Amino acid sequence: MKIATWNINGVKARLETSLSWLSEARPDIVCLQEIKSVDEGFPASAFEELGYHVETHGQKGFNGVAILSLEKPVDVNRGLPGDPSDEQARYIEAVFETSASPLRVGGLYLPNGNPLGTEKFDYKLRWMDRLHAHARACLAREERFMLLGDYNVIPDPVDARNPAAWTQDALFQPESRQAFRALVNLGFTEAVRATSDMPGVYSFWDYQAGAWQKNNGIRIDHILLAPEASDRLTSVGIDAHVRGWEKPSDHVPVWVELSV
DNA sequence: ATGCCTTGTCGCACAAGA
Numbered sequence: 576m577k578i579a580t581w582n583i584n585g586v587k588a589r590l591e592t593s594l595s596w597l598s599e600a601r602p603d604i605v606c607l608q609e610i611k612s613v614d615e616g617f618p619a620s621a622f623e624e625l626g627y628h629v630e631t632h633g634q635k636g637f638n639g640v641a642i643l644s645l646e647k648p649v650d651v652n653r654g655l656p657g658d659p660s661d662e663q664a665r666y667i668e669a670v671f672e673t674s675a676s677p678l679r680v681g682g683l684y685l686p687n688g689n690p691l692g693t694e695k696f697d698y699k700l701r702w703m704d705r706l707h708a709h710a711r712a713c714l715a716r717e718e719r720f721m722l723l724g725d726y727n728v729i730p731d732p733v734d735a736r737n738p739a740a741w742t743q744d745a746l747f748q749p750e751s752r753q754a755f756r757a758l759v760n761l762g763f764t765e766a767v768r769a770t771s772d773m774p775g776v777y778s779f780w781d782y783q784a785g786a787w788q789k790n791n792g793i794r795i796d797h798i799l800l801a802p803e804a805s806d807r808l809t810s811v812g813i814d815a816h817v818r819g820w821e822k823p824s825d826h827v828p829v830w831v832e833l834s835v
Numbered sequence: 836a837t838g839c840c841t842t843g844t845c846g847c848a849c850a851a852g853a
Contacts, residue, residue, distance in 0.1 A: 584841075584852085588843085609842090635843090636851095637851070687851080779853075781852095783850095784838085785842045786839095786840095825852085825853080
């Protein structure tokens with residue numbers, strides 16, 4: 576079973592590109608971020624024609640997440656618990672029946688947090704605290720649980736082509752990195768780094784200044800696997816070639832395969 | 836040093852992204 580995450584930077588602007596990738600990669604489940612659409616505006620029928628069931632948690636203009644799946648989920652939860660006043664659409668979770676224990680998939684779009692010294696960075700850290708608490712609760716279920724998405728965190732210097740350029744950025748702050756480590760240390764396996772310590776592995780290249788052509792990238796899209804899922808990990812991939820397509824997102828798909 | 840692009844918006848410039 577192939578499960579992927581991809582920040583598509585606008586579902587309407589990325590419709591043809593995302594349909595092309597789905598046709599090529601055929602993931603069983605994909606978590607999408609930055610759909611930048613309300614639920615009613617999401618072009619669900621185009622994805623349904625490819626065989627995908629569509630669950631969205633949208634918002635006008637910004638943010639917005641979705642889960643597409645070949646099998647229909649048995650349960651869907653929208654929004655990250657812990658702050659009823661938070662109106663930003665950044666989390667969606669779906670549960671799938673398997674022959675063994677349930678598969679619980681959380682798709683997240685973690686706040687960017689820039690610029691530093693503003694309430695945006697505070698919001699990022701508070702959101703990470705809420706994610707930590709929710710992840711802990713989900714792990715206690717002892718299901719095949721995984722958290723995929725755009726974490727907006729560069730975990731380590733090796734995860735940036737030019738780490739010095741990010742020292743004043745929310746994505747690479749000690750607080751952001753510490754919170755990410757604390758999340759992983761709840762008991763997750765970070766899929767990419769479980770399989771490779773190679774430098775030059777990125778999931779995002781800025782649109783500006785020829786970042787893709789120079790391979791000036793960062794690795795900020797991650798897949799965290801609970802033990803019940805990581806025990807079944809068979810392969811990990813980053814579809815970097817998609818960044819070179821016409822009308823690309825600035826992020827590319829990251830995926831895992833599990834033996835289920 | 837800043838902006839470099841891209842997207843969406845009650846567009847005709849701006850916010851937000853990272």
